Amino acid sequence: MNLAQLTIPQIQQGLKDKQFSAVELATEAAQFAAAENPKTNAYITLSPDRALATARLVDEKIARGEDAGALAGVPVAVKDVIVTKGVRTTCGSKILANYIPPYDATAVERLEQAGGLVVGKANCDEFAMGSSNENSAFGPVRNPVALDRVPGGSSGGSAAVVAQGTAVVSLGSDTGGSIRQPASFCGVVGVTPTYGRVSRYGLSAYASSLDHIGPFGRTVEDAAALLGVIAGRDEWDSTSAAAPVEDYVAACRQDVRGMKIGLPKEYFAGLAAETGDIIAAAVETLKSLGVEVVDVSLPATDYAVACYYIIATAEASSNLARYDGVRYTHRSDSSRTLAEMYRNSRGEGFGAECKRRIMLGTYVLSHGYYDAYYLKAQKVRALIAQDFARAFEQVDAIVTPVSPFPAWKLGEKVDDPVAMYLSDIYTITCDLAGIPGMSVPCGATPEGLPVGMQILTKHFDESGMFRLAGAFERARA
Amino acid sequence: MASSTIELAAPDVIAKYEVVIGLEVHVQLATNTKIFCSCPTSFGAPPNTNVCPVCLGLPGALPVMNRRAVELGSQAAISLHCNVNPFSRMARKNYFYPDLPKGYQISQFDQPLAEHGFLDITVTPEGEPAYKKRVGITRLHLEDDAGKSLHDGSFKDMDRYTYIDLNRSGTPLAEIVSEPDMRSSDEAVAYLTELKQVMQYINASTCDMEKGHLRADANVSVRLKGAEKLGTRAEVKNLNSFRFLKAAIEFEVARQVAIVEAGGKIHQETRLYDTESGETVGMRSKEQAHDYRYFPEPDLVPVRVSEKWREQLRAELPELPFDRRARFINDYGLREYDAQVLTATRDMSDYYEQAAKASEDPKGTANFVMGDLMGALKGEGKEISESPVPPEHMGELATLIKRGEISGKLAKEIFVKMFAEGTRPSVIMERDGLKQISDTGAIEKIIDEVLAANPKQVEQYKSGKTAVAGFLVGQVMKLSKGQANPGTVNEMLAKKLA
Ligand SMILES: [Zn+2]
Numbered sequence: 001m002n003l004a005q006l007t008i009p010q011i012q013q014g015l016k017d018k019q020f021s022a023v024e025l026a027t028e029a030a031q032f033a034a035a036e037n038p039k040t041n042a043y044i045t046l047s048p049d050r051a052l053a054t055a056r057l058v059d060e061k062i063a064r065g066e067d068a069g070a071l072a073g074v075p076v077a078v079k080d081v082i083v084t085k086g087v088r089t090t091c092g093s094k095i096l097a098n099y100i101p102p103y104d105a106t107a108v109e110r111l112e113q114a115g116g117l118v119v120g121k122a123n124c125d126e127f128a129m130g131s132s133n134e135n136s137a138f139g140p141v142r143n144p145v146a147l148d149r150v151p152g153g154s155s156g157g158s159a160a161v162v163a164q165g166t167a168v169v170s171l172g173s174d175t176g177g178s179i180r181q182p183a184s185f186c187g188v189v190g191v192t193p194t195y196g197r198v199s200r201y202g203l204s205a206y207a208s209s210l211d212h213i214g215p216f217g218r219t220v221e222d223a224a225a226l227l228g229v230i231a232g233r234d235e236w237d238s239t240s241a242a243a244p245v246e247d248y249v250a251a252c253r254q255d256v257r258g259m260k261i262g263l264p265k266e267y268f269a270g271l272a273a274e275t276g277d278i279i280a281a282a283v284e285t286l287k288s289l290g291v292e293v294v295d296v297s298l299p300a301t302d303y304a305v306a307c308y309y310i311i312a313t314a315e316a317s318s319n320l321a322r323y324d325g326v327r328y329t330h331r332s333d334s335s336r337t338l339a340e341m342y343r344n345s346r347g348e349g350f351g352a353e354c355k356r357r358i359m360l361g362t363y364v365l366s367h368g369y370y371d372a373y374y375l376k377a378q379k380v381r382a383l384i385a386q387d388f389a390r391a392f393e394q395v396d397a398i399v400t401p402v403s404p405f406p407a408w409k410l411g412e413k414v415d416d417p418v419a420m421y422l423s424d425i426y427t428i429t430c431d432l433a434g435i436p437g438m439s440v441p442c443g444a445t446p447e448g449l450p451v452g453m454q455i456l457t458k459h460f461d462e463s464g465m466f467r468l469a470g471a472f473e474r475a476r477a
Numbered sequence: 478m479a480s481s482t483i484e485l486a487a488p489d490v491i492a493k494y495e496v497v498i499g500l501e502v503h504v505q506l507a508t509n510t511k512i513f514c515s516c517p518t519s520f521g522a523p524p525n526t527n528v529c530p531v532c533l534g535l536p537g538a539l540p541v542m543n544r545r546a547v548e549l550g551s552q553a554a555i556s557l558h559c560n561v562n563p564f565s566r567m568a569r570k571n572y573f574y575p576d577l578p579k580g581y582q583i584s585q586f587d588q589p590l591a592e593h594g595f596l597d598i599t600v601t602p603e604g605e606p607a608y609k610k611r612v613g614i615t616r617l618h619l620e621d622d623a624g625k626s627l628h629d630g631s632f633k634d635m636d637r638y639t640y641i642d643l644n645r646s647g648t649p650l651a652e653i654v655s656e657p658d659m660r661s662s663d664e665a666v667a668y669l670t671e672l673k674q675v676m677q678y679i680n681a682s683t684c685d686m687e688k689g690h691l692r693a694d695a696n697v698s699v700r701l702k703g704a705e706k707l708g709t710r711a712e713v714k715n716l717n718s719f720r721f722l723k724a725a726i727e728f729e730v731a732r733q734v735a736i737v738e739a740g741g742k743i744h745q746e747t748r749l750y751d752t753e754s755g756e757t758v759g760m761r762s763k764e765q766a767h768d769y770r771y772f773p774e775p776d777l778v779p780v781r782v783s784e785k786w787r788e789q790l791r792a793e794l795p796e797l798p799f800d801r802r803a804r805f806i807n808d809y810g811l812r813e814y815d816a817q818v819l820t821a822t823r824d825m826s827d828y829y830e831q832a833a834k835a836s837e838d839p840k841g842t843a844n845f846v847m848g849d850l851m852g853a854l855k856g857e858g859k860e861i862s863e864s865p866v867p868p869e870h871m872g873e874l875a876t877l878i879k880r881g882e883i884s885g886k887l888a889k890e891i892f893v894k895m896f897a898e899g900t901r902p903s904v905i906m907e908r909d910g911l912k913q914i915s916d917t918g919a920i921e922k923i924i925d926e927v928l929a930a931n932p933k934q935v936e937q938y939k940s941g942k943t944a945v946a947g948f949l950v951g952q953v954m955k956l957s958k959g960q961a962n963p964g965t966v967n968e969m970l971a972k973k974l975a
């Protein structure tokens with residue numbers, strides 16, 4: 001077995017044909033991850049025992065002739081902002097360096113019920129704040145495609161482990177592009193579902209109204225299979241939607257002839273030529289499949305980055321208040337008063353980017369500033385959503401680049417947070433509008449750096465997205 | 478702060494001022510489970526056992542609104558004549574405190590559950606006539622309670638550590654904010670009393686003040702009588718008894734008047750009432766006030782109360798104490814004070830209502846319930862709901878007097894047996910021969926006997942010492958074992974001696 005090449009259908013076939021057992025897959029994944037991790041630092045914590053325990057259950061079910069689930073025997077990595085019972089969950093932060101959750105996130109529970117093997121906790125930017133995975137208290141992740149480059153962020157580890165092959169699929173989280181951008185940088189598929197499609201229960205909140213859990217895979221179908229398992233209403237998350245979950249794997253196999261896509265001009269201005277050319281070629285491929293291409297406009301895009309950094313930081317400033325040194329977090333032992341204990345524990349526990357966003361968010365919610373910032377940003381957010389709604393009256397999907405440029409070198413942008421923020425320009429509108437989006441590999445730069453194409457569809461139309469992505473992937477193969 | 482440093486104004490100086498009071502009352506809603514999780518709200522469990530990831534504020538946990546909390550909050554609002562908003566929203570109130578596990582309270586801010594109501598109260602100041610008043614209700618909103626910080630108690634190292642119990646964290650509260658309509662501590666006490674009664678009547682809360690189910694913050698200011706402009710207010714927090722509410726307001730008024738009289742300025746601030754010293758103490762000034770950075774709670778969907786749901790909730794509501802009191806006065810001829818006593822709790826008023834309905838003398842029934850029954854219950858430490866005497870029996874007892882079948886004195890004797898045995902008064906009356914004798918023939922016989930046996934007293938009476946009649950009546954009653962109808966005895970005796 002070559003774990004780095006296996007797809008979910010191949011694992012299912014292999015288990016059926018008794019080429020390997022789930023326990024063998026778990027063992028192989030554990031060994032492979034332990035061996036590969038020093039190169040990329042993509043895992044913060046490995047959980048071989050947990051994977052093995054699920055694998056045994058899967059093998060028993062198979063032996064009894066029962067259905068072992070859609071993810072039976074599939075090694076899955078879980079971003080370390082998603083809680084796992086009994087397995088350390090750090091959120092990439094020193095403040096939770098020793099935190100062991102007493103419960104599982106709904107997505108984790110569901111993927112294990114479907115037979116998925118949780119092999120480890122993927123490295124990420126601290127509390128999912130970042131675009132390069134350099135904000136992790138556990139060190140940066142190196143891009144498996146080019147080890148001197150970043151894997152993107154904040155779900156850099158989740159993208160890297162799939163690219164590297166130590167996991168077949170993984171869970172990431174996306175608040176402003178944190179799944180699609182690293183997918184693009186590492187050359188894998190990354191999906192941000194509709195807001196509410198996947199329960200956030202157990203996802204440590206960064207910005208609650210923007211946070212999503214979503215899958216990574218090496219193929220469109222693998223990502224679709226994982227989404228199908230974790231999607232759907234969850235009574236533990238009031239914002240999760242009751243919309244019926246379609247068969248996304250089946251959607252991947254559908255024909256795209258007659259579909260209509262829009263290219264928003266705002267997403268192509270100022271794009272690096274090498275990326276622009278690759279996206280243009282990808283659009284040609286879609287055309288050759290019978291897809292109609294038209295121009296659309298999303299004029300509110302210009303305000304998206306500002307809008308995002310107000311809403312996201314405002315919510316973050318509140319969401320991160322619970323990490324206060326009182327209960328399960330790091331507590332500074334050099335304090336004489338309660339206020340000092342708060343200041344020192346948080347000062348020592350949070351990294352620079354977290355502190356920056358907490359301060360920004362605290363400021364925009366302050367008395368007298370709420371209307372000018374938070375309230376206004378919510379209005380802009382509504383405009384951005386309206387832009388998409390209008391565009392989707394015309395087209396079935398919107399296609400754009402994922403990032404203005406491919407993976408940059410480690411350390412290249414760490415001193416310029418604004419440049420880092422601007423790299424999210426093409427991905428954050430999707431989160432603000434709450435629509436689904438994904439990154440599909442569509443080529444590489446002359447240096448061999450992967451480039452992803454972003455596909456956006458209307459609320460709860462993940463099927464439309466998978467349909468295009470599946471057809472495109474087949475056409476490229 | 479030592480008491481000597483705070484100057485208080487004298488009553489005659491205070492009398493020149495008008496007191497303005499608004500109350501913010503926190504009522505714990507009587508749900509079985511917490512507002513955002515399914516942990517029990519039961520009191521008295523070992524510390525940190527009624528907890529889960531949600532009410533502990535663990536990473537990734539999310540709140541889910543307890544439908545029952547919305548129902549009870551809405552019923553409380555309807556009972557206070559508020560408009561229940563069809564669409565309201567939870568909001569985060571951000572501040573750090575060790576027993577606040579999320580770092581924010583989930584409350585409501587600009588879109589509360591209900592607004593614009595009122596509560597009618599009856600104020601009974603000592604030594605003055607009672608009067609009625611209407612107090613405006615600004616709003617009612619839902620929120621979760623924090624945990625409890627324990628600074629002293631059974632742990633050895635409490636000189637160095639504060640212990641935290643999060644069992645209470647996530648308990649559902651309704652905060653009821655009044656208009657600044659109250660003008661005295663008596664009015665504030667009357668308001669809180671009425672509010673407590675309403676909440677208990679509708680079973681929205683047990684309002685157990687010892688367990689902290691009802692806590693009031695009082696906003697107090699003073700102004701010279703006739704002045705238009707409101708004075709600067711101070712907020713006295715966390716008053717958990719009627720006595721403390723009254724005392725804290727009165728102290729605060731005397732303190733503020735003294736400052737104003739001395740030409741000083743009242744600072745807008747939050748104060749705490751020290752139950753030991755009986756004083757209020759400054760906690761934080763306006764400048765130090767928290768900036769709560771409210772914003773809509775993104776983890777919860779808006780609270781929607783449809784018209785249908787609201788009307789269903791309204792239909793489930795019982796008669797409210799204020800209305801019931803008025804009806805008791807009207808229908809049963811009760812005095813205001815008696816009506817108040819008999820409607821103090823829903824159990825009491827339900828009991829009396831049943832007794833009155835079974836009686837030919839509701840007013841007499843009221844006297845027996847308030848006097849003999851309540852005295853007997855108190856003696857045994859029992860609640861009205863535990864009364865060994867069914868309400869119908871109390872009604873019957875008053876009826877027997879009204880019909881002249883027993884005297885008041887016999888009734889008291891019968892009641893003792895009713896309380897001990899749970900037997901009907903008419904049964905006891907017959908069984909024990911305690912029936913009143915109204916038969917004139919029988920009474921005449923006894924009177925003749927008494928007159929014959931007491932010729933000296935008869936002589937005295939006839940010589941003008943009519944006071945001796947009392948003695949003769951007593952002798953007749955004694956001979957009849959108390960069963961002779963005293964009215965008849967009086968009448969017949971007067972005739973015989975004439
Ligand atoms: Zn709980």
